[in-house]
Amino acid sequence: MKVTVVGAGAVGASCAEYIAIKNFASEVVLLDIKEGYAEGKAMDLMQTASLNGFDTKITGVTNDYSKTADSNICVITSGIPRKPGMTREELIGINAGIVKTVSSSLIEHSPNTIIIVVSNPMDTMTYLVHKTTSLPKNRIIGMGGALDSARFKYRLAEALEAPISDVDGMVIGGHSDKGMVPLTSHATRNSIKVSEFLSEERLEQVAADTKVGGATLTGLLGTSAWYAPGAAVSGLVQAIACDQKKMFPCSTYLEGEYGLNDICIGVPVILGKNGIEQIIDIPLSDAEKAHMQASAEGVTKTNGLLEL
Ligand SMILES: NC(=O)c1ccc[n+]([C@@H]2O[C@H](COP(=O)([O-])OP(=O)(O)OC[C@H]3O[C@@H](n4cnc5c(N)ncnc54)[C@H](O)[C@@H]3O)[C@@H](O)[C@H]2O)c1
Numbered sequence: 539m540k541v542t543v544v545g546a547g548a549v550g551a552s553c554a555e556y557i558a559i560k561n562f563a564s565e566v567v568l569l570d571i572k573e574g575y576a577e578g579k580a581m582d583l584m585q586t587a588s589l590n591g592f593d594t595k596i597t598g599v600t601n602d603y604s605k606t607a608d609s610n611i612c613v614i615t616s617g618i619p620r621k622p623g624m625t626r627e628e629l630i631g632i633n634a635g636i637v638k639t640v641s642s643s644l645i646e647h648s649p650n651t652i653i654i655v656v657s658n659p660m661d662t663m664t665y666l667v668h669k670t671t672s673l674p675k676n677r678i679i680g681m682g683g684a685l686d687s688a689r690f691k692y693r694l695a696e697a698l699e700a701p702i703s704d705v706d707g708m709v710i711g712g713h714s715d716k717g718m719v720p721l722t723s724h725a726t727r728n729s730i731k732v733s734e735f736l737s738e739e740r741l742e743q744v745a746a747d748t749k750v751g752g753a754t755l756t757g758l759l760g761t762s763a764w765y766a767p768g769a770a771v772s773g774l775v776q777a778i779a780c781d782q783k784k785m786f787p788c789s790t791y792l793e794g795e796y797g798l799n800d801i802c803i804g805v806p807v808i809l810g811k812n813g814i815e816q817i818i819d820i821p822l823s824d825a826e827k828a829h830m831q832a833s834a835e836g837v838t839k840t841n842g843l844l845e846l
């Protein structure tokens with residue numbers, strides 16, 4: 539199993555590290571445009587192998603796509619992150635060009651690959667890969683909902699004063715400060731609805747904190763987060779590589795599901811060896827449907843800025 543990660547920055551390196559530590563891939567190729575950077579990150583990570591007990595071989599390359607040939611899975615993290623006070627949507631001007639060039643170079647060398655898009659604004663970058671490559675929709679996956687759901691569970695556990703392993707919940711919709719739809723009514727603690735334990739006001743606070751999860755970290759760190767994003771990507775990669783048939787909310791191209799068309803946005807999917815093997819169309823409450831509709835309108839507006 540060969541995995542390529544483009545962008546050896548904060549998220550790309552974290553992603554490569556988690557993939558290696560989980561020890562399911564034979565090879566991870568890290569590629570970056572900055573001379574020597576991916577080689578350095580790969581060497582540093584390989585020097586953790588005996589300490590962390592993994593056998594995955596990590597190699598670094600400077601913009602040499604021939605070294606990525608025949609990758610089963612390619613992850614795109616190349617692009618600029620936001621600074622405090624910015625939205626993800628403001629990154630489109632620079633990142634769209636990067637994602638378009640990178641995805642086409644990857645496919646040239648790995649025509650059968652599955653692509654996971656991480657660069658922001660992620661739903662629009664996923665849509666861009668759909669519109670500018672000939673990959674089938676099951677092989678183009680946007681990572682956002684897995685991360686947002688992990689943050690939702692963190693906030694729920696904090697409110698419940700419970701261990702995170704007791705908590706389950708999911709965030710669908712666009713990966714943006716306003717567009718996320720935390721499915722509060724479906725969230726549970728050991729199969730009991732969280733509304734049995736928390737007031738409506740507290741649950742609204744949990745949802746609000748979840749939606750600005752990325753912005754909160756960007757304010758604290760001066761750039762956007764990388765540990766949870768890297769871990770979330772490694773979860774998707776592992777589900778595909780190990781044909782786990784696990785459910786994650788991912789950005790995928792919709793053709794009528796959730797009443798939406800011609801858009802990539804976060805919905806629950808089953809991930810296995812073929813990438814997205816099924817889109818799960820769960821019933822939403824009227825309020826959740828309205829939030830999803832508003833979220834889709836936001837993503838469509840950002841998609842309109844693409845030069846296709
Ligand atoms: N979808 C999500 O949930 C999520 C989570 C975190 C970050 N992100 C996004 O991921 C992206 C990367 O974030 P980061 O913190 O790792 O940034 P970073 O600046 O640390 O790393 C980005 C790397 O991309 C490289 N790069 C730029 N152009 C390139 C090209 N054409 N080819 C190859 N490499 C190129 C840069 O040299 C840099 O090393 C940002 O757009 C950020 O917003 C998304």
Ligand SMILES: O=C(O)C[C@H](O)C(=O)O
Nearest residue numbers: 620626658752753762763
């Ligand atoms: O917040 C960001 O800009 C990065 C990423 O999308 C995140 O949610 O951490």
